[in-house]
Amino acid sequence: QNNTLSRPGFSLSGTALKRIACLSMLLDHIGASLLENGLFKQGSFWPGDVQLDGVLRLAGRLAFPIFAFFLAEGFRLTHSRKRYLQRLVLFALLAELPFDRMTGKQWVDWSGQNVLWTLALGLCAMACVQRAPREPGLPSLAWLSAAAGCCLLGELLNTDYGAFGVLLCLLFYCTHGLRRRFWICGGMFLWMCYAFQFVFLPGIPVPLEALGILSFPLLAVYRGRRSSRRPLGRYGFYWFYPLHMLLLALFS
Numbered sequence: 001q002n003n004t005l006s007r008p009g010f011s012l013s014g015t016a017l018k019r020i021a022c023l024s025m026l027l028d029h030i031g032a033s034l035l036e037n038g039l040f041k042q043g044s045f046w047p048g049d050v051q052l053d054g055v056l057r058l059a060g061r062l063a064f065p066i067f068a069f070f071l072a073e074g075f076r077l078t079h080s081r082k083r084y085l086q087r088l089v090l091f092a093l094l095a096e097l098p099f100d101r102m103t104g105k106q107w108v109d110w111s112g113q114n115v116l117w118t119l120a121l122g123l124c125a126m127a128c129v130q131r132a133p134r135e136p137g138l139p140s141l142a143w144l145s146a147a148a149g150c151c152l153l154g155e156l157l158n159t160d161y162g163a164f165g166v167l168l169c170l171l172f173y174c175t176h177g178l179r180r181r182f183w184i185c186g187g188m189f190l191w192m193c194y195a196f197q198f199v200f201l202p203g204i205p206v207p208l209e210a211l212g213i214l215s216f217p218l219l220a221v222y223r224g225r226r227s228s229r230r231p232l233g234r235y236g237f238y239w240f241y242p243l244h245m246l247l248l249a250l251f252s
Contacts, residue, residue: 011223014070020218021066022240028060029245033102033252058204061211062218064115064161065168065189067237069219071119072172075126085123087238092116095242099160101249115160116241122169125150129170164196164209182220186213 012020031054078084092114099114101107125147132143147170151163159165171188175181190210198207 011221012218014073014222017066017218017222018070018237021063021215022237024060024062024066025241026244027056028063029102029248031056031060033248054204057208058211061209062215064165064209065212065215066219067115067119068122068165068168069172069222071122071169072126072176075123075173076176081123081127085120087235088116088120088123091238091241092120095245098242098245098249102245102252105252111158113157113159114241114245115165117157117159118154118161118165119169121150121154121159122166125166125170126173129174164192167192182216186216189213189216 074084075081095114095116097107100109100112103109103112128143128147128150132140132147134140151166154162154166161168168189171185175184178184190213193207193210193212196209198209200207204211
């Protein structure tokens with residue numbers, strides 16, 4: 001038996017962490033669509049310069065690091081990476097129109113693409129890194145260049161989180177098995193938040209995305225308990241993503 005499964009103390013299952021991520025994402029999108037840009041735009045609500053929409057955006061920072069972590073876990077454990085990629089692309093297509101309507105106020109907007117495209121590129125980048133030989137040489141350089149190309153494609157297509165998101169997926173994949181994994185990932189995550197120059201909310205002295213560091217203690221108590229094997233538990237997030245954006249798009 002895997003020692004990580006028998007370690008005593010508090011732990012969270014994959015299903016619990018994904019539910020936390022979905023709730024975080026929902027709050028973020030409510031803040032972005034209904035409050036920040038929508039019919040229910042509000043004035044000052046919070047002490048100082050931070051408004052209610054800003055508070056919800058802060059709460060939403062937990063989501064992406066959790067999803068990036070489980071993408072890396074899924075890449076290692078899935079029986080078919082091809083079907084995994086096909087599933088991501090399928091739901092990315094289903095989510096694109098609701099995403100465009102929620103963020104751009106029109107059903108077709110080529111200026112930005114939803115986060116499932118970022119995760120699909122992250123999956124491709126991990127496959128490239130895995131195939132790269134350990135010995136330095138032209139084949140290794142070619143595969144690593146292909147992984148870098150996935151990051152570049154995320155920026156060119158302006159997918160949600162772009163190259164930052166692809167790199168975070170790679171970070172979780174490459175640090176699997178390291179003793180102080182979440183210390184390393186947390187430090188690199190904060191460095192990346194400053195390196196990519198994410199926006200600052202009024203009244204918040206750190207980049208908005210840097211608040212995602214609060215998800216790392218939650219990931220650290222994950223002990224390898226897999227998500228539910230029921231279809232709703234396994235694929236619930238995939239359906240939740242386009243459906244909740246569709247509802248928000250219709251109300252915003």
